[in-house]
Amino acid sequence: MLRTAILAAARTPTVERLITNASVARSLVARYVAGDEVADAVRVSQELIADGLAVTLDQLGEDTEDEAGAAATTEAYCGLLDALAHAGLAPPAEVSVKLSAVGQRLDPKLATENARKICQAAAAVGTTVTLDMEDHTTTDLTLDTLSTLRVDYPSTGAVLQAYLRRTETDCRELAHAGSRVRLCKGAYAEPESVGFENALDVDRSYVRCLNVLMAGEGYPMIATHDPRLVAIGEERARWYDRTPDTFEFQMLYGVRSDEQRRLARDGYTVRIYLPYGRDWYPYLMRRLAERPAYVALFARSLVSS
Numbered sequence: 001m002l003r004t005a006i007l008a009a010a011r012t013p014t015v016e017r018l019i020t021n022a023s024v025a026r027s028l029v030a031r032y033v034a035g036d037e038v039a040d041a042v043r044v045s046q047e048l049i050a051d052g053l054a055v056t057l058d059q060l061g062e063d064t065e066d067e068a069g070a071a072a073t074t075e076a077y078c079g080l081l082d083a084l085a086h087a088g089l090a091p092p093a094e095v096s097v098k099l100s101a102v103g104q105r106l107d108p109k110l111a112t113e114n115a116r117k118i119c120q121a122a123a124a125v126g127t128t129v130t131l132d133m134e135d136h137t138t139t140d141l142t143l144d145t146l147s148t149l150r151v152d153y154p155s156t157g158a159v160l161q162a163y164l165r166r167t168e169t170d171c172r173e174l175a176h177a178g179s180r181v182r183l184c185k186g187a188y189a190e191p192e193s194v195g196f197e198n199a200l201d202v203d204r205s206y207v208r209c210l211n212v213l214m215a216g217e218g219y220p221m222i223a224t225h226d227p228r229l230v231a232i233g234e235e236r237a238r239w240y241d242r243t244p245d246t247f248e249f250q251m252l253y254g255v256r257s258d259e260q261r262r263l264a265r266d267g268y269t270v271r272i273y274l275p276y277g278r279d280w281y282p283y284l285m286r287r288l289a290e291r292p293a294y295v296a297l298f299a300r301s302l303v304s305s
């Protein structure tokens with residue numbers, strides 16, 4: 001219930017105004033976001049890479065409403081890739097792109113062409129792109145874009161969400177050689193007709209999907225902080241004789257940092273999802289929805305500020 005309410009607030013302009021102007025939000029944002037500028041993204045990437053981690057960078061922003069905004073986001077990603085290359089960080093840095101930020105709601109073809117420009121810029125500096133997955137109404141469109149982009153850029157990564165009932169089938173289709181697939185639980189509010197409501201059902205689905213990906217021939221990217229699922233990921237890697245260059249763990253910047261470093265020390269590839277930019281509101285709300293314990297604290301600080 002609380003999760004659904006927070007995710008609904010993520011799309012409510014009055015709540016957005018209240019929260020983005022609150023100083024308490026700024027301090028929470030600092031936990032999850034590198035900073036406002038490309039320079040912040042590069043600096044934090046450098047620190048993470050020095051600690052033995054890889055990164056995937058997200059220029060914050062979604063649901064772009066006009067072509068100019070979509071073009072600006074595309075340019076921003078190309079600029080980011082140049083800056084990463086200039087700093088000698090691309091690779092191991094790659095980028096994660098939300099298709100809604102590059103125009104998917106206006107015209108899926110426009111979003112595909114903008115994403116292609118980002119793939120081109122990534123390939124030019126020797127790295128790649130992963131397409132984030134948004135709510136279920138966009139899943140088919142995003143997978144269509146993925147297959148179009150993979151013709152020329154086969155390393156383009158997909159994201160699949162274990163909370164969707166369809167995902168085990170999607171995993172089977174994408175578990176082929178060369179296919180990079182990030183498996184996460186899913187961060188949006190979805191109706192029961194398409195998604196599992198119960199946390200245990202989501203976890204069970206995650207394990208079924210993980211089994212398909214780890215048994216397959218692709219490159220699974222195990223994106224979770226859940227200690228049980230991380231342990232199952234490690235166990236499946238041993239079972240399927242997967243060496244550290246054939247799969248990776250992924251976690252969000254600011255979440256379970258000690259575990260990120262523990263996995264890296266144990267020889268696993270660990271990639272940190274690192275957002276930056278000023279448009280942090282929906283991202284912060286999804287992080288709050290995952291951590292209801294913060295919400296009471298956050299609400300109290302809002303009232304007293």
Ligand code: FDA
Nearest residue numbers: 132133184185186187223224225226250251252273287290
């Ligand atoms: P779960 O939410 O059960 O958390 C397990 C434990 O992790 C918690 O008990 C807590 O200790 C810690 N934790 C989790 N979230 C936290 C938070 N916000 N703050 C503090 N502690 C927290 N989703 C999506 O729909 N589309 C996408 O493209 C992506 N992309 C993506 C990339 C990467 C690299 C990651 C790690 C995650 C995503 N996600 C995503 C988000 C994902 O769907 C999911 O919402 C979060 O990862 C939380 O789920 P967990 O698997 O961590 O489990």
